[in-house]
Amino acid sequence: MEVLVSPNDSLWYYSDLFDVPLVLLEQSNPHLNTDEFMIDQVMNLPGYTERFYQIAGDKTLRDIAREQNVPADMLQLVNPGTDPQKLQTGQQITIPERVNHLIITDYDHYTFDKMVQDIARLCTVYPFISHKVIGNSILGKDIIELQIGAGGKHVHLNGSFHANEWITTSVLMRFINEYACALINRTPIQGINVPAHFMDTTLSVVPMVNPDGVNLVLDGVSAAGEYQEQVLTLNHQNPVFSNWKANIAGVDLNKQYPALWGVEAARKPDSPQPRDYPGSCPLSEPEAIAMAELAGERDFLRVNALHTQGKEIYWGFAGLEPPLSESIVNEYARVSGYQPIRCIDNYAGYKDWFIREFRRSGYTVELGIGVNPLPFRQFEEIYQETLGIMLANLYL
Numbered sequence: 001m002e003v004l005v006s007p008n009d010s011l012w013y014y015s016d017l018f019d020v021p022l023v024l025l026e027q028s029n030p031h032l033n034t035d036e037f038m039i040d041q042v043m044n045l046p047g048y049t050e051r052f053y054q055i056a057g058d059k060t061l062r063d064i065a066r067e068q069n070v071p072a073d074m075l076q077l078v079n080p081g082t083d084p085q086k087l088q089t090g091q092q093i094t095i096p097e098r099v100n101h102l103i104i105t106d107y108d109h110y111t112f113d114k115m116v117q118d119i120a121r122l123c124t125v126y127p128f129i130s131h132k133v134i135g136n137s138i139l140g141k142d143i144i145e146l147q148i149g150a151g152g153k154h155v156h157l158n159g160s161f162h163a164n165e166w167i168t169t170s171v172l173m174r175f176i177n178e179y180a181c182a183l184i185n186r187t188p189i190q191g192i193n194v195p196a197h198f199m200d201t202t203l204s205v206v207p208m209v210n211p212d213g214v215n216l217v218l219d220g221v222s223a224a225g226e227y228q229e230q231v232l233t234l235n236h237q238n239p240v241f242s243n244w245k246a247n248i249a250g251v252d253l254n255k256q257y258p259a260l261w262g263v264e265a266a267r268k269p270d271s272p273q274p275r276d277y278p279g280s281c282p283l284s285e286p287e288a289i290a291m292a293e294l295a296g297e298r299d300f301l302r303v304n305a306l307h308t309q310g311k312e313i314y315w316g317f318a319g320l321e322p323p324l325s326e327s328i329v330n331e332y333a334r335v336s337g338y339q340p341i342r343c344i345d346n347y348a349g350y351k352d353w354f355i356r357e358f359r360r361s362g363y364t365v366e367l368g369i370g371v372n373p374l375p376f377r378q379f380e381e382i383y384q385e386t387l388g389i390m391l392a393n394l395y396l
Contacts, residue, residue, distance in 0.1 A: 148203050
């Protein structure tokens with residue numbers, strides 16, 4: 001919600017009037033000179049939406065404030081130019097409404113377009129969430145990173161490296177929504193005081209690494225654009241792409257990284273496939289490159305790649321992981337019930353490369369159990385299991 005700055009206003013005043021933490025106001029308004037506000041500057045008020053109210057009868061602004069249970073000063077601020085004593089029947093004014101619920105409610109069939117729409121809604125209601133395009137898919141779709149937090153500890157989570165594991169995107173988007181809502185309303189999540197951790201941790205989230213592949217799985221061959229003929233050939237003319245893990249060019253994005261890539265290349269398909277083809281060389285695909293460049297630009301303390309399925313957490317690579325990795329994965333296991341597994345005979349993944357490149361903690365978290373793509377009826381159970389892991393990244 002936006003308001004125009006009035007004479008003698010300050011962030012402290014807005015924070016008190018709207019009961020919004022000062023740091024969230026600051027992060028929602030990086031464009032403002034807070035030392036010297038200028039009249040008629042636009043102020044973003046996080047956690048509020050507008051509702052229109054049509055006046056009936058002889059009422060003042062204070063009457064409506066009492067009726068709507070909002071401060072009269074708040075009504076005056078969001079209705080500049082309105083005479084508080086001379087309201088006319090039929091006149092329309094704005095009522096600010098605090099958001100204390102999840103604004104994203106539909107996480108099924110979670111396509112790229114649905115995600116983009118939901119990101120726009122989140123960033124409008126919670127402008128302290130920043131978003132950035134870190135690269136593009138083969139078909140030109142944006143690979144979007146969300147950031148939330150004010151701390152020097154940078155932690156990263158991502159989802160949908162694999163196309164038919166799109167439910168991981170739904171999990172991450174719900175978490176961002178729940179986290180933002182808890183921050184505005186100063187409410188805990190699973191007993192965790194998230195506003196305190198907001199000051200310590202900056203959370204980086206790429207909800208959908210493989211947008212082309214996700215849309216192919218969910219919407220079929222029509223989503224493949226100029227690659228329609230190619231994906232049908234690779235899929236043996238089967239119009240159902242539920243087994244598709246790769247990007248639109250048939251490259252497995254989680255086998256694209258220079259971390260024993262040659263081992264994988266020697267034993268995996270040597271041409272594009274719905275799954276497992278590691279590409280002609282490491283980092284040949286734009287989606288994989290974008291994720292590598294992101295880690296290279298930031299000082300991530302650790303990364304978490306969400307996949308499905310197995311209820312397992314892989315946390316080691318060639319003995320290069322730091323000693324702290326084990327204590328962190330044990331906490332992940334405690335809050336989720338998932339099984340920690342140090343190493344498996346599977347390489348060239350994003351967390352493998354992160355551990356090798358930076359000698360820091362990386363985790364592949366396999367959500368849920370069953371056959372991919374996991375049925376959406378499991379979403380609530382999967383979310384509650386994963387929620388503890390995502391929260392742990394704030395306090396660890």
